[in-house]
Amino acid sequence: MSKRSMVLMVLLVSAAAVVFAGGSKETAAPAEDAPLKVALILSGPANDQGWNAVALQGLTEAAEAYGIETAYSEHIGIADSEAAFNDYASQGYDLVIGHGFQYGEPAVRVGKRFPDTKFLAIEGASYSENTASYVIACEEAGYLMGRLAAAMSQTGRIGIVGGFEQPSIIKVVEAYRLGAKDYDPEIKVSSVYIGSFTDVALGKEAALAMADQGADVLSHIANQAGTGVIIAAQERGLLSTGDSWDQSVIAPEAVVCSTIYSVPALIMSAVEKVQNGTFEGGIFNLGMSSGVVDIAPYHEFSTRVPQDVQDSIEELKEQITSGDLKIPLIEKSSGQ
Amino acid sequence: MSPAIELVNTLQTFLTASVRMAVPLVLAGLGETYSEKSGILNIGLEGIMLFGAFASFITAHLTNSIPLGLAAGMTAGCLIALLHAFMSITCRADQTVSGLSINFLVSGLTSYLFLMIFGKTTTLPVCPTVSEHAVPLLSKLPIIGPALFEQNGFVYFTMAAVLISWILFYRTEWGVILHAAGEHPQAADSAGLNVSAIRYGAAAVNGMLTGLAGSYLTLSLLGFFLENLTSGKGYIALAVVILGRRDPKGVLLAGLLIGAADALQFRIQASGSAIPSQVFIMFPYVITVAVLLFSIGRSSEPAALGKPFVRSRR
Numbered sequence: 001m002s003k004r005s006m007v008l009m010v011l012l013v014s015a016a017a018v019v020f021a022g023g024s025k026e027t028a029a030p031a032e033d034a035p036l037k038v039a040l041i042l043s044g045p046a047n048d049q050g051w052n053a054v055a056l057q058g059l060t061e062a063a064e065a066y067g068i069e070t071a072y073s074e075h076i077g078i079a080d081s082e083a084a085f086n087d088y089a090s091q092g093y094d095l096v097i098g099h100g101f102q103y104g105e106p107a108v109r110v111g112k113r114f115p116d117t118k119f120l121a122i123e124g125a126s127y128s129e130n131t132a133s134y135v136i137a138c139e140e141a142g143y144l145m146g147r148l149a150a151a152m153s154q155t156g157r158i159g160i161v162g163g164f165e166q167p168s169i170i171k172v173v174e175a176y177r178l179g180a181k182d183y184d185p186e187i188k189v190s191s192v193y194i195g196s197f198t199d200v201a202l203g204k205e206a207a208l209a210m211a212d213q214g215a216d217v218l219s220h221i222a223n224q225a226g227t228g229v230i231i232a233a234q235e236r237g238l239l240s241t242g243d244s245w246d247q248s249v250i251a252p253e254a255v256v257c258s259t260i261y262s263v264p265a266l267i268m269s270a271v272e273k274v275q276n277g278t279f280e281g282g283i284f285n286l287g288m289s290s291g292v293v294d295i296a297p298y299h300e301f302s303t304r305v306p307q308d309v310q311d312s313i314e315e316l317k318e319q320i321t322s323g324d325l326k327i328p329l330i331e332k333s334s335g336q
Numbered sequence: 337m338s339p340a341i342e343l344v345n346t347l348q349t350f351l352t353a354s355v356r357m358a359v360p361l362v363l364a365g366l367g368e369t370y371s372e373k374s375g376i377l378n379i380g381l382e383g384i385m386l387f388g389a390f391a392s393f394i395t396a397h398l399t400n401s402i403p404l405g406l407a408a409g410m411t412a413g414c415l416i417a418l419l420h421a422f423m424s425i426t427c428r429a430d431q432t433v434s435g436l437s438i439n440f441l442v443s444g445l446t447s448y449l450f451l452m453i454f455g456k457t458t459t460l461p462v463c464p465t466v467s468e469h470a471v472p473l474l475s476k477l478p479i480i481g482p483a484l485f486e487q488n489g490f491v492y493f494t495m496a497a498v499l500i501s502w503i504l505f506y507r508t509e510w511g512v513i514l515h516a517a518g519e520h521p522q523a524a525d526s527a528g529l530n531v532s533a534i535r536y537g538a539a540a541v542n543g544m545l546t547g548l549a550g551s552y553l554t555l556s557l558l559g560f561f562l563e564n565l566t567s568g569k570g571y572i573a574l575a576v577v578i579l580g581r582r583d584p585k586g587v588l589l590a591g592l593l594i595g596a597a598d599a600l601q602f603r604i605q606a607s608g609s610a611i612p613s614q615v616f617i618m619f620p621y622v623i624t625v626a627v628l629l630f631s632i633g634r635s636s637e638p639a640a641l642g643k644p645f646v647r648s649r650r
Contacts, residue, residue: 205602
């Protein structure tokens, strides 16, 4: 074959590829009776007993309730996120969910290429016509945890370990600080960011550093790494608060209470909207009033947390739910 | 509390934390030192450590026995290191590539096995952890007493291993043989030494020590296992080896330096400072780079490091 005909062949093949790829995009639009296809992208392992576990639980619940077809990917770093969105969108998924702040921008970028596909970034800060960011008002529960931790502290010093210093984490740390100071203006609140959501050893070490300085309630907002914080509190005979789900089971003697982010409710509502065709782009804040944020029962601590503290927490929770009390959103570290 | 007592307490807890974080780095670094002195570059430390951590955890979880957990961790580490040795010595594969492939293999394998055995649970499966034993008198020393002598067996073993390795490397014939295999394998071969056997032996020691570093994470530090538990500690241990110039004393100091850098950054952050946390998170790495910069030109790399030994080739 001559060089010229080779070039011609290559050109023909690429032209065919473009035409067929374009064609497959057309057929990616959902058929009327085919089940809805929903994909989930996770930053860590799906069995981290925290942030990612609840997302997968939400997807499973939605699959049972709506009979949708689902898929998920674990350990998707920021560098791979655009490719992951692209893959699912080109495979004809109707809704692709990125579970974390960092997936907002990639979702918007890929969204431009797939106008018929819906994209959702949980905790994101970006949106477009077909991309929405559902922001969980985690700060509402974080505020209550701060108050509770301050009330349970004997030493007048409490601490919270954060994963990365990014807006979705800072807002909880700062709300925690605010809640603690509202309960007791004199209290000292330490905060440490460890730069990881998965390194449990680092999480534990950061918590021990705060315990060494006299903190007696150790909280966290660090996904899997936070398990190390709870274990540190248990080992030192101190108290802890859980995050994302009812973490009392990890150390019933240490975990006073946990924040609960009902990611299942969030994912269910997104799936429902896509199903009804009411899904739209934008940034939506969902908190206690939408049933997405809550706090766990006290379990072992139902008798150890003073009744007046329990009552005041309950009252504040009602005020937040009704909208009478607005927890400020602070996304810049105060470092105090 | 008087300020003086408070200062002593702060120093004590800081040193204890530094030692706690240094142990896995020193153990794995020491193991890699054996391997590299014999001429085998094993960058699969991360995988070996992770497999050791997993094997220790699963054994201790099922049998409730710490000695069995330790044995399992060392055996598992040894097996993975021998796999690497087989690929690099017998198959003469590229040692960097086979080391990397081990990291990926073990990361996937442990996650898969963990998922197979425990499923997606919310309860945290736990295993027993070793307890601390204070050394009489020595643990009462001010400041360094609690950090060095009120610890668990892992810490004492690490100190002993550093000393024994130093004697072995520089005061015994075994040390000469080990260095010969890594510096000039052809000469060692002419002298009647079995280079492959020496390298396999060094790899096995590396596997046991690095597997033990993994056991330390599950059986001492945490008491549980989660996916990818080592989170890059194996890679930091590689930096410790270079920083410590493949000398047991140096590896110990380098491990302590990086452990102390982490312990320090948490303490500064927790006392409240206006400096962004990212600066602190970089801290251990900045120290590593700085020390490496100042030690340029004083490389101690074995001459035959990373090169497969082919007997017939001169």
